Amino acid sequence: MTETRFTKDHEWIRIEGEEGTVGITAYATEQLGDVVFVELPEVGKTVKQGDELAVVESVKAASEVYAPVSGEVIAINDVLEGEPAKVNESPDADGWFVKIKVADAGELGGLMDDAAYKAHTS
Amino acid sequence: MADTPLHRTPLYDLHVELGAKMVPFAGYEMPVQYDGVMPEHNHTRTHAGLFDVSHMGQARLTGDEAALEAVITADLAALGAGEQKYSLLLNDKGGIKDDFMVSRPDDKGLFLVVNAACKRGDFDYIAATIADRATLTEMPERALLALQGPDAGAVMAEHAPEAAKMVFMQAGWFEIAGMDVMVSRSGYTGEDGFEISVAKHEAEKLARLLLKDDRVKPIGLGARDSLRLEAGLCLYGHDMDETITPVEAALTWAVAKSRRERANFAGADVILDQIANKPExxxxxxxxxxxxxxxxxxxxxxxxxxxxxxxxxxxxxxxxxxxxxxxxxxxxxxxxxxxxxxxxxxxxxxxxxxxxxxxxxxxxx
CATH class of the missing domain: 2.40.30.110 (Aminomethyltransferase beta-barrel domains)
Structure with missing residues (x-):
């Protein structure tokens, strides 16, 4: 069973078992404009919920992407290195940033579901 | 500071109508983008962009121009009718107080365009420097639009064919749809283009007229910055300030040779020493x-x-x-x-x- 949760800072995390795939929302990419660079963490890095996880840069500015939950980074989307525009083209799928092994599933309870996130951005 | 109300240019309502994202800049509410920085940048490089730069300071200077020369790097005696020069306003240590454009569009003295964030300080400094030898007349009643890009010349030719005949760094008065405008062939993007000074109450009419052309799109401050950066042009307060000399800023070319020989400008000792012996x-x-x-x-x-x-x-x-x-x-x-x-x-x-x-x-x- 998969479910997607959202942070107030516009990250999404899709949970499959103990793993979560993390990206930024379409709303976030609209605010950023064209993404020109993504800096991803090293595989194996452990992060706490709310830590800086990645940096996404538009022509204008650099913005932090925060870890939606605590855990260990188990995969990164290398494709973004050469094709940062994937984040704009497919924020919810091909433009994912990292996969995290979730340390504490309880933290997911504090994140928004789809309906709550829609309300947050409207 | 946070409570200081922001000024609006005469194009504020038009920016909002065009879907601009407005941000505070140099005391004004300005459009940072409409469609996005990247598409606006690319449109300016391939067609033509219209920029609202009405926040910049405009003024006329009449009288003894040598009085102004004491604090700038241009040779004003060598500035002919219809010509424009890029120049630097200096403090007494040779530091850059501002960069600005000076032109002679008519026989009524100089026409100055200075940076928005510096204009109050610049005009006070110039007025104090020239004292009663010359007269500085600020023109808060004028707006300024920039039309920039490879199609700018063709667009201008449809409204003011004579203005489109000017070459880079020329300036003069022209008429566009009954409006008296001071046009210079210059800008801040590295592209061909014009800056058009127009009476505030006619600015929206002029902007709408230019935007009716399919080749012209409105461009925000975001793309203005990426365009000037690619063109290697300095942004005051970032790439230069009062602690930086023209030589350090790699703007020695803006210090007229004749002025170096006369050595009669603020901070000349510092600047000439750096030209001779290299800056640090x-x-x-x-x-x-x-x-x-x-x-x-x-x-x-x-x-x-x-x-x-x-x-x-x-x-x-x-x-x-x-x-x-x-x-x-x-x-x-x-x-x-x-x-x-x-x-x-x-x-x-x-x-x-x-x-x-x-x-x-x-x-x-």
Missing amino acids: KKRVGIQPKDRAPAREGTEIAVDGKVVGVVTSGGFGPTVGAPVAMGYVPTEFASPGTALELIVRGKARAAEVVKTPFAPHRFYRG
Whole structure:
């Protein structure tokens, strides 16, 4: 069973078992404009919920992407290195940033579901 | 400061109508973008962009122009009718108080255009300097639009054919749809184009007229910054300030040779010594070797030792890569010198390069 949760800072995390795939929302990419660079963490890095996880840069500015939950980074989307525009083209799928092994599933309870996130951005 | 109400240009309502995202800038509410920085940048490089730069300061100066020469780098006696020059306003240490455009569009003296954030200080400083030898008349009743890009000449030709015959750095008065406008063939993008001074109450009419042309789109401050950065043009308060001389800023070309000979301007001793003996540091173009943009404030290192700082940096859409400029000791200022940029704690390879990053395409006839 998969479910997607959202942070107030516009990250999404899709949970499959103990793993979560993390990206930024379409709303976030609209605010950023064209993404020109993504800096991803090293595989194996452990992060706490709310830590800086990645940096996404538009022509204008650099913005932090925060870890939606605590855990260990188990995969990164290398494709973004050469094709940062994937984040704009497919924020919810091909433009994912990292996969995290979730340390504490309880933290997911504090994140928004789809309906709550829609309300947050409207 | 936070409570100071922001000014609006006469195009504020038009910006909002066109869907602009408005941000505070130099005391004004200005459009940072409409469609997005990247598409606006690219549109200006391929067609034509219309910029609202009404926040900038405009003034006339009449009387003894030598009084103004005491604090600037241009030779005003050599500024002929219909000509424009880029010049620098100096403090008594040779530091740059502002960069500005000076033109002689008619026989009524000089026409000055200065930066928005500096205009109050500039005009007070100039007025105090010229005292009763000359008269500075500020023109808050005028707005300023910039039309920039390879199609700018053709667009202008439809409204003011004579204005479109000017070449780069010429200026004069023309009529567009019954409006008296002062037009110069110059800008801040590296492209061919015009800056058009128009009475405030006619600014919206002029903007709508130019925007009716399919080749022209409104462009915000975001793209204005990426365009000027690729063109290697300095942004006051970032790439230069009162602690930086024209020589350090690599703007020695703006110090007229005749003025160097006469050595009769503020800070001439400092500036002439730097021209003769090289300054300690210098502004250079910097090409990062990978995809990570190095923003303003990024430390520049050589062999692991911090030697300088990036003063403007970002992604250059036309270059298709990050671009930057910053200050390094003169010994590291030659093109080809290897540098490191410390981006979020990580040293990334870069190289000193000549500017502009995107070739200038001014119309020289």
